[in-house]
Amino acid sequence: MQEKLESLMQELALKKIASGEVDRVLAWKKGESYFDVSPAIFKESFDGFTYNAFCGANLSKFLVEETKKEGKVLVFLKPCDTYSFNQLLSEHRINREKVYVVGIECQGKLDINKVYAKGIDGILDIEETDSELKIKTIYGDKTVKKDEVFSVKCETCKSKKLVVFDEKIVLNEMKDNKEKRFDIVEKLESMTEEERFAFWQAELSKCIRCNACRNVCPACTCTNCVFDNNKSGIAGKANADSFEEKLYHIIRAFHVAGRCTDCGECSRVCPQGIPLHLINRKIIKDMNTNYGEYQAGETVTPLNPIVDFKKDDVEANTVVGGKK
């Protein structure tokens, strides 16, 4: 299934380059092993071109720089990546005319560490069915349940809708899993203040300030980030004391509030396994209750509930559990 998809994608990419319609292709490239996949630009050679269950990376942010260059770029976007793409369009960060968007099928991406935890190593190939993965390894074939090894961002997939594309390659039906999206947030909300503080204290104290979450976040595209800007008064304070790590993540969450599409990249790339997406998801949940359902990136609009004022908005001083 994946192979079929991959070859169709490559076929299309080659065709578009040959016709001169696009200049280059933004996709994923295989590294040394099956799961070692990185975003890459393909132009002449398509060596290593791949699309498999580990292609979790959201390619939309790369377009900020890519569309500053000459020529048109073809990009493959999974459903959740298309939301980020729209959001970046809303913020005038991408030149739409320089992109050919190919929406592609996604059946949920995997977390290699969860696969390892199942005692599976030496992966050669993976065959997906609806609920199971048949993994071919150098030690023989293994089978695991898909939802046990999903990447954290795919555990509660918010949407399988391709909200923007010029062309799409979808062979099988895709199913989201949004019913449970806010379950963990509700669990956090039901904690006492002390419990919640302890939870985040434990999580955020793991932070090593590698900035991976910021660097991968499609909502973080500032050229001169406040954390790098000496004038902002909050730059480079990671190691001063433990509180400042929290401050970093809280400031970041507020900076992306209203613009975060909940793509989950922050949690996917965190080397310390901090569930960073939960901070953003809590803000999304609050916005939904207070200002009505809103999904960033669903359409191209500069207005989100945080910067938009409506006369029937709840008054700031009356926002208690979303009651008016």
Next chain:
Amino acid sequence: MQRIGVFICHCGTNIAATVDVERVTEAVKKEPYVVFAQNYQYMCSENGQQLIKTAIRENKLTGVVVCSCSPRMHEATFRKTAEEAGLNPYLVEIANIREQCSWIHKDIEEATEKAIVLARTAIAKLTLNKPLIAGETGVTKRALIIGGGIAGIQAALDIADAGYEVDIVEKRPTIGGRMAQLDKTFPTLDCAACILTPKMVDCAQNEKINMFTYSEIEEVKGFVGNFKVKIRKKARYVDEKKCTGCGVCMANCPSKKGLNEFNMDLNNRPAIYIPFAQAIPNVAVIDPEQCLKLKTGKCGLCQMKCGAGAIDYTQKDEIVEREYGAIVVATGFRPIKLDNFNEYGYADNKDVITSLELERLMNAAGPTKGTLLRPSDLTHPKVITFIQCVGSRDVSGCGKPYCSKICCMYTAKHAMLIREKYPDTEVHVFYIDVRTPGKNYDEFYRRAVEQYNVDYIKGMVGKVYNENGKLMVQGSNLLDNEQITIPSDLVVLATAIEPDPSVRDIATKLTISIDTNNFLTEAHAKLKPVECATAGVFLAGVCQGPKDVPETVSQASAAASKVIGLLAKDKLKGNPCVSHCDENTCIGCSQCEQVCPYGAITYEEKEFRIGGGKTEKRRVACVNPAVCQGCGACTVTCPSGAMDIHGFSFEQINKEIEAICKR
């Protein structure tokens, strides 16, 4: 090297009684850059200001901190003082040690300590202040009045009288407002129409006054002196210029089921109508909800009958753009809805009416031609019971917590007029208190009691119910300590008044503040009663708080004088504490543009060097400093921290926070 002077005001005993000003003086002397510190009884007095000026000159001060009252009170005073001594006015910082310190503390120890922290904070901020120079802008010599009731009319006439152009925007088809609906006015009992309609006619005839009736405010942009307003002229389906107001259309209109809003829905009017005989402009309007032609395409009778050829079914809403230097908000009021007051049986009994409905029933131009007949069977009511404070002074949450102010007087008026005209009528009034402050007001009320024998009963009504065609009013008589039931023919509810609901929308468009009861907030309850926190916007009438006609007229004239004072200026000094964009950091994301309430931010493509001899074009935010009001919404929205405000920079605020947290 900076040289800072700190001046600590006693404010009589306002500050000095709770704050040890000597200790504050000694403490601030130890702060970095402070070369001079002094305390004085009244810093804002002539002597106090002189003291500051002398200190600036003698000590070559580069900045001044005044520890005194709120900057809203005297910041401008002290800036002027500094300027007179040759210092840039924006090198003055105020530490508020009165409202935020001495007034809220009782303990001298605590208050003194806090005053020192506040002073230290202001000093810390001042070290980063830069001299700022205010720009100047021109003034459009035209005023906008929103609302064409008595407040709007009076303000318009006064402003026009001073020689300036005025536009009145009124959402109803005619000006006149609530006062036009009244029968007589207290305390002199002049007929409302007799004193109002000449003013309405004056408005129509004054060449400086331009009326947009049946129109609403669509959008307001700009700032004091330079407002740009879009006005939506709703489709009347009648050409205002051609219509002569003859009324033939009304007589011929087959759709007569529309409720007559002017008569408080007590009778019906045709789909094409002129609200009342003295309407200004005296032009018909078609109600699109009722008109057969507009609804079904079949009819067109009025067009056939109209001799002037004024009917135009194809008319569309029209947007007019106008510029103004000042705006007066006079949106008025309405009686509250009585849904929360089932005990009075308003919804179930036709003969339970509101006071405004009674005005119409007593008015010669009303549905009963001025004869008091009760709505259910058009008979003369023999026993009438008034209930006061319906929804006013109500802390239960069903009504309004405030006193509607006008009800005691109009109820006395109604009672008196009824007793005068129909001496055989029995009139009872249930009241909590009778409140009649005002010139000749108490005398008026006493006349009702003493001369006209109106039966005033102190007590509240628990229930009104219908029994065999009689309205049984069940209440308590507190003075006699007994429960009573009065069988009545008509019950009149002195219904609380509330700001017209359109005011919320207007407040949002003008960015003026509104209180929990939807009344607009004046800039200062005592000293700036007609001004708003937003410069160039003034308030008149009930939109600001409950008022009767004399008060409304006074306030309207006050607002007009403020407008005239503003329009008389050729140039206005701007506020230099405005936002600016660091173009190297801005990524052009448009968030600031969305939140800017003044439309001060636009975007431009600019070319920037990126090193290596190359350039790139980037979209960056540009702030128009003349339009920016320095609210700071953009600075907190900007994710990259590119937006900052002169005089209130992030650096300055961080420095203040550091000073507060420093121990």
